[in-house]
Amino acid sequence: MTSLTIIPQKAQRASYLTGQRVAKSKKSHTIWEELMLPAVVEMCEVMIGKEAASQLKSVSLSTDTVRSRIEDMSCDIKSQLVARLQTCHFSIHLNESTYLSNSAQLIELVRYPWNGHIFEDFFFCKKVTVRATDEEIFNILDTFMRETKMKWENCVAVCTDGAAVMTGRKSGVVARIKALNPQIIATHCLLHRQALASKDMAPDLHSVLSTVVFVVNYVKSRLLQSRLFAQLCNKMCAGHDTLLFHSKVRWLSRGKVLQRVFELRTELCEFLKDAKPTTVALLSEPDWIAQLSYLAEVFNILNELNLSTQGGYASILEVSDEIKVFREKTEIWRMREYPELVATTMKILLPFPTTYLCEASFSALTTMKTKFRARMHVENDPRVCLLSIPPRIEKLCTERQANISH
Incomplete structure (x- = not known):
């Protein structure tokens, strides 16, 4: 027995x-x-x-x-996390995105101190059922806070990607949260701010970028064009045989696109000499090539900055220092003084500096919920997968009677 x-x-x-x-x-x-x-x-x-x-x-x-x-494990992990957040200050990190089947999802992450360390954990993922308005998103947040008996007074900061629905001055999500707790610090993802700043460039440099995008789209718009260009690159013993697409959403792509075009400029001149002679003239002009080289170098440096500020457990002070050092090195942007955020060190360290973790969570969710798993619960699997808090399996086993298999 x-x-x-x-x-x-x-x-x-x-x-x-x-x-x-x-x-x-x-x-x-x-x-x-x-x-x-x-x-x-x-x-x-x-x-x-x-x-x-x-x-x-x-x-x-x-x-x-x-x-x-x-x-079961998701509920246990959630109860442990909520118990921690009910007794300490914390900051939240919001992002809303639409993915599979045009389904809008709201992801929230939380950063909090516990046992002398700062933790970053997945909080929840909720489906936006109707319209992704500021009222709808705030109601999801506020309902979850009330259901878990958490206090807005303990929230010291909220980080968003700067979308209008989040940062609207009068009725955005942040404004609605501040109406409940005026002391909350609102931060805009530093990566997004840097990407917006880098869009402001001189007209001649912008013209170079536009020409590069045109050339890339012309070569890669048709499969035959891409195959012929790859064949030409192989014959000319080039280091690469394909161009890279430029995407405004993925701003890290700009430096790579420009660098690839600069490296394959000779092959492009040969490939386009009959179809696009005007473009070939630009690709052969020394001043234009110098501007292309300059842009490629600048955006590659920006890429290094972006990558150095990504990842978990980065504080707003560390990311700000990275950007400050970069600005001093390049002397492109003016130095700006930031007001003191809060009186205590912990409240300075708690705000999320970037939306990197939300983007990583959405990537994990996209991997989990494919078209073959459309009915998957969007909260339990990500919580077990992403949280640093382990489930109390022994406790769950004692609570659930062990049934003998037949």
Whole structure:
């Protein structure tokens, strides 16, 4: 009787651990039952024996079980996080994005001090059911705060990407939050601010960028053009055989696009000499080439700055120092003095400097929720996958009775 009890208890704990691994891998809930469990049983039969393999079959890992285990762990992690936030100051980080099936999702991350350290954790992901207005987004936030019995007074800062719905002076989400807590600090993602500042360039340099975009689009707009250009580059022993697309959304692409065009300018002149003689004349002009080289160098330096400010656990002071040093080196922008944010050091360190973590969370969500998993719960899997707080599996096992598999 003892062995019959021990096996299901171990099997239940194993199912929780497996569910946690499935969530962290961002894979479909069916992968374990359809692929991994049969493979593990076969390996166990070969390496250990059939008796040990039969015990593995007692682990319940159906799709519904995996979903249930992930839901249990998500609730447990959420309760731990809320308990922490109810007793300390914190800052929040908001971003709204539309992805699969034109579904708008609101992601919130939170930064808070705990046991002498600062933690950054996924807070929630909620579907925006109607319109992504400032009122709708604020209501989602406020409802969640009230349901979890958290206080806006403990929120010291909110970071957004600078969209009008977030930062509107009279009725934006930040304005509505400040109406509840006027002491909150509102920060605009420093990466977005730097990207906006870099758009302001001299007309001649802007003309060079426009010409580069035109050339890239002309070559890559048709598959035949791209193949012919690649063949020409190979014949001329060029270092690359393709151009890179420029995207205004992904501003890191500009430096790479300009650098690639500069490196392949000779091949481009040869490829375009019959179809675009005017453009070839520009590509051969020394002054134009010098401006192209200058732009490529500047944007590559900006890329290095952007990459150095990305990642987790960066404080607003560190990112500000990175940008300040860059401005002193390049002497492009004037130095600006920033007012003192708050009196205490902790409240200075809590605000999010960039929206990098929200973008990373959306990337993880896009990986999880594909067109084949359209019904996936958008909050439980990301919470188990992204949070630094581990689920209390032993506690969950004792709360849920272990049922013997038949």
